[in-house]
Amino acid sequence: MADHTTTPGPRLLAGHSVHPLGLGCMGMSEFYGPSDDAESLTTLNAACDLGVQHFDSADTYGFGHNEELLGRFLRSLAPSQRDTLVVATKFGIVRQRGQYQRRIDNSPAYIRQACEASLRRLGVERIGLYYCHRRDAQVPLAEMVGALADLVREGKIAAIGLSEVSADSLRAAHAVHPIAAVQSEYSLWERGAEAEVLPAALSLGVAFVAYSPLGRSFLTDQPPAAQDLAADDFRRALPRLQGDAGAANQRLQQSVAAIAGRLDQPTAAVALAWLLQRQPHVLPIPGTRRAGHLRQNLAACHLVLPDAVLAELDHVFRAGQVAGARYPDAGWAGVETR
Numbered sequence: 001m002a003d004h005t006t007t008p009g010p011r012l013l014a015g016h017s018v019h020p021l022g023l024g025c026m027g028m029s030e031f032y033g034p035s036d037d038a039e040s041l042t043t044l045n046a047a048c049d050l051g052v053q054h055f056d057s058a059d060t061y062g063f064g065h066n067e068e069l070l071g072r073f074l075r076s077l078a079p080s081q082r083d084t085l086v087v088a089t090k091f092g093i094v095r096q097r098g099q100y101q102r103r104i105d106n107s108p109a110y111i112r113q114a115c116e117a118s119l120r121r122l123g124v125e126r127i128g129l130y131y132c133h134r135r136d137a138q139v140p141l142a143e144m145v146g147a148l149a150d151l152v153r154e155g156k157i158a159a160i161g162l163s164e165v166s167a168d169s170l171r172a173a174h175a176v177h178p179i180a181a182v183q184s185e186y187s188l189w190e191r192g193a194e195a196e197v198l199p200a201a202l203s204l205g206v207a208f209v210a211y212s213p214l215g216r217s218f219l220t221d222q223p224p225a226a227q228d229l230a231a232d233d234f235r236r237a238l239p240r241l242q243g244d245a246g247a248a249n250q251r252l253q254q255s256v257a258a259i260a261g262r263l264d265q266p267t268a269a270v271a272l273a274w275l276l277q278r279q280p281h282v283l284p285i286p287g288t289r290r291a292g293h294l295r296q297n298l299a300a301c302h303l304v305l306p307d308a309v310l311a312e313l314d315h316v317f318r319a320g321q322v323a324g325a326r327y328p329d330a331g332w333a334g335v336e337t338r
């Protein structure tokens with residue numbers, strides 16, 4: 001049972017004890033409308049100054065742009081500071097520039113080539129945490145994990161992660177080589193991981209990294225309205241924002257915003273505080289391009305929600321309340337957890 005009277009301490013990730021909140025960097029390159037590199041670099045530096053140590057990227061975010069941006073940020077730091085960070089990136093999603101449709105590649109030759117390219121873009125000798133972004137069913141799991149284990153032995157990656165895998169795959173992979181982290185979507189409005197993946201990670205001692213912990217901005221004071229989003233914003237196609245589902249979900253957003261209003265807190269901070277308190281072993285990686293939003297999100301670490309508020313949030317988002325799928329059709333490629 002979590003102790004709800006204290007704020008969350010550091011959490012373990014890939015051999016490091018890190019600040020409980022990481023920073024998701026995806027929106028700095030793609031998917032959530034326009035971004036500005038100068039603003040993103042300011043946000044990355046602010047995160048570092050405020051104690052954030054875990055930065056999450058992927059080769060597919062902006063087709064390498066996100067890793068290059070992180071590379072610029074890392075080069076600006078003193079080596080002693082850089083060594084305290086866990087920079088995570090991912091391979092496996094292959095897209096044509098400008099397209100959301102993807103194919104998945106987990107072949108050993110592809111993994112090696114992708115790793116070399118990520119090392120180059122990040123400007124590091126070793127990747128702190130290297131995830132298989134999506135599973136390619138054509139390649140046996142042991143072969144894929146074996147290829148990653150070779151990269152560990154060669155010193156090119158420090159630790160292995162898996163994203164959106166089933167509990168069975170996580171257990172099978174962990175038997176081939178220790179898996180440092182599993183990354184899945186997890187938030188007030190996406191609770192699928194609670195059934196199997198989260199308990200499996202806990203029992204194996206594998207870190208659970210929660211992506212999209214703000215429901216892709218749904219759980220904030222600026223929830224997305226599909227019709228108002230930029231033409232290339234991926235959320236325009238999100239089933240949870242469309243038609244009747246969108247209208248039904250809007251009422252949930254209003255409920256959580258009302259709870260946050262009563263507490264005189266930003267909605268994002270309340271959503272993250274719920275996650276940190278309910279799941280003492282989980283590492284959320286809220287994404288933001290903006291230092292102001294970053295500060296609001298980090299405020300979650302100093303917010304102790306009373307049990308009655310936690311229960312109220314659980315009730316608002318009880319099973320069956322959220323309408324619509326969490327991905328459009330093309331987004332399910334390689335996702336083992338529907």
Ligand SMILES: NC(=O)c1ccc[n+]([C@@H]2O[C@H](COP(=O)([O-])OP(=O)(O)OC[C@H]3O[C@@H](n4cnc5c(N)ncnc54)[C@H](OP(=O)(O)O)[C@@H]3O)[C@@H](O)[C@H]2O)c1
Pocket residue numbers: 023024025026027032056057133163164183184210211212213214215216217218220221222266268269285286287288289290292293294296297
């Ligand atoms: N493994 C995977 O398959 C996978 C999939 C998706 C994401 N991820 C990772 O997880 C990270 C986080 O997920 P996410 O970025 O998809 O979603 P998220 O963290 O749930 O939400 C990010 C969105 O919320 C907005 N936001 C953040 N803080 C806010 C605040 N305080 N007030 C108002 N709006 C706020 C951001 O806009 P602003 O930029 O304007 O703040 C952005 O639009 C990503 O960056 C990525 O690294 C991994």
